[in-house]
Amino acid sequence: MYAVxxxxxxxxxxxxxxxxxxxxxxxxxxxxxxxxxxxxDEKNCLxxxxxxKAVTVLNRFLQTLKSVEVEHFFAFxxxxxxxxxxxxxxxxxxxxxxxxxxxVLTGDEEAVFDYFGAIKSxxxxxxxxxxxxxxxxELVLFARGEVVATRxxxxxxxxxxxxxxxxIVPTKKELDQIAEHAARLLRPVDFPGGEQPTAVLxxxxxTARASCQLSDELFDETSGYGGYPCRRMKKILKLVxxxxxxxxxxxxxxxxxxxxxxxPGLAVLQAVAExxxxxxxxxSPYGVREGYLLYMLEGGEAxx
Numbered sequence: 001m002y003a004v005x006x007x008x009x010x011x012x013x014x015x016x017x018x019x020x021x022x023x024x025x026x027x028x029x030x031x032x033x034x035x036x037x038x039x040x041d042e043k044n045c046l047x048x049x050x051x052x053k054a055v056t057v058l059n060r061f062l063q064t065l066k067s068v069e070v071e072h073f074f075a076f077x078x079x080x081x082x083x084x085x086x087x088x089x090x091x092x093x094x095x096x097x098x099x100x101x102x103x104v105l106t107g108d109e110e111a112v113f114d115y116f117g118a119i120k121s122x123x124x125x126x127x128x129x130x131x132x133x134x135x136x137x138e139l140v141l142f143a144r145g146e147v148v149a150t151r152x153x154x155x156x157x158x159x160x161x162x163x164x165x166x167x168i169v170p171t172k173k174e175l176d177q178i179a180e181h182a183a184r185l186l187r188p189v190d191f192p193g194g195e196q197p198t199a200v201l202x203x204x205x206x207t208a209r210a211s212c213q214l215s216d217e218l219f220d221e222t223s224g225y226g227g228y229p230c231r232r233m234k235k236i237l238k239l240v241x242x243x244x245x246x247x248x249x250x251x252x253x254x255x256x257x258x259x260x261x262x263x264p265g266l267a268v269l270q271a272v273a274e275x276x277x278x279x280x281x282x283x284s285p286y287g288v289r290e291g292y293l294l295y296m297l298e299g300g301e302a303x304x
Contacts, residue, residue, distance in 0.1 A: 003065055003073035004289045007054065007102060009037040009080040009134030010158040010261060014061040015289055016068065024290050032057045033257060036080045037135050037158045045086040051093050058098045074296045076103045078110050079135030079156060107152020110288055111138035114204045115147055117291030118284035127200035130272050131287060132207040132265045134158035141191050149191045155182060157207050157265030168260050169248055172241040178264050182271035201230060201278035204287035207265030210255035212283050214262065217254040227282035233270035
């Protein structure tokens with residue numbers, strides 16, 4: 001049994017896996033909605049309260065691990081600690097108070113681990129992969145089953161919610177501002193060598209999976225992670241103005257824990273699909289955690 005702790009901008013997760021003949025099987029997935037991006041102060045530092053939140057959640061997960069026979073566990077952080085100015089202070093605190101060394105992934109590393117974790121469950125060899133996290137968005141262009149290029153952008157579902165939204169669910173005006181911001185960041189992002197994304201947009205992470213659940217709920221489908229046409233993203237976002245009474249109950253049924261971040265994240269997905277001309281969206285149940293575990297099992301350094 002192996003354990004992975006993923007310290008994200010929105011949630012912190014503990015996931016347990018069994019690895020049999022090189023195949024990963026998820027056994028437990030426990031998360032805490034830490035919302036670390038909400039504890040970033042005016043100096044772009046994680047506040048003392050935010051550090052305490054991370055320490056508390058991490059120690060709770062470590063207590064869980066004491067009751068499970070785990071061969072090794074691995075801990076990493078993404079934009080939650082990558083995009084702040086006091087990264088080393090936070091890492092020192094996590095080591096001093098939890099005894100855990102946390103690796104902070106670069107944007108490129110996160111994108112590559114996303115790809116290698118997700119590709120096992122996707123029946124496509126060419127496309128554009130997107131992971132809208134809480135504090136960043138990763139893009140991976142892949143062709144013929146190989147990574148062509150990666151990009152990491154400083155926008156995520158929770159950071160955009162914090163910056164633009166004043167209620168629980170964004171208004172039409174707030175969503176328009178989020179979409180404009182996302183389009184502005186994506187506009188200069190090209191890929192090298194003349195390679196361009198194909199019609200398929202592959203989603204990784206909680207926003208991608210929640211968008212599939214919301215689509216099924218709104219359109220009375222059972223496609224699961226099989227996805228939906230990209231043009232549907234705009235239809236869903238338009239419901240904020242045209243039929244909020246239908247949209248909000250559907251969001252509560254589909255992804256209640258993402259009520260505040262789902263629409264900002266979906267606005268980013270829609271901006272990516274529009275920027276690169278993608279027509280069909282599909283999602284993977286796997287991603288950065290599985291990719292990171294595979295990498296570490298090949299010779300990375302574990303906590304225990």
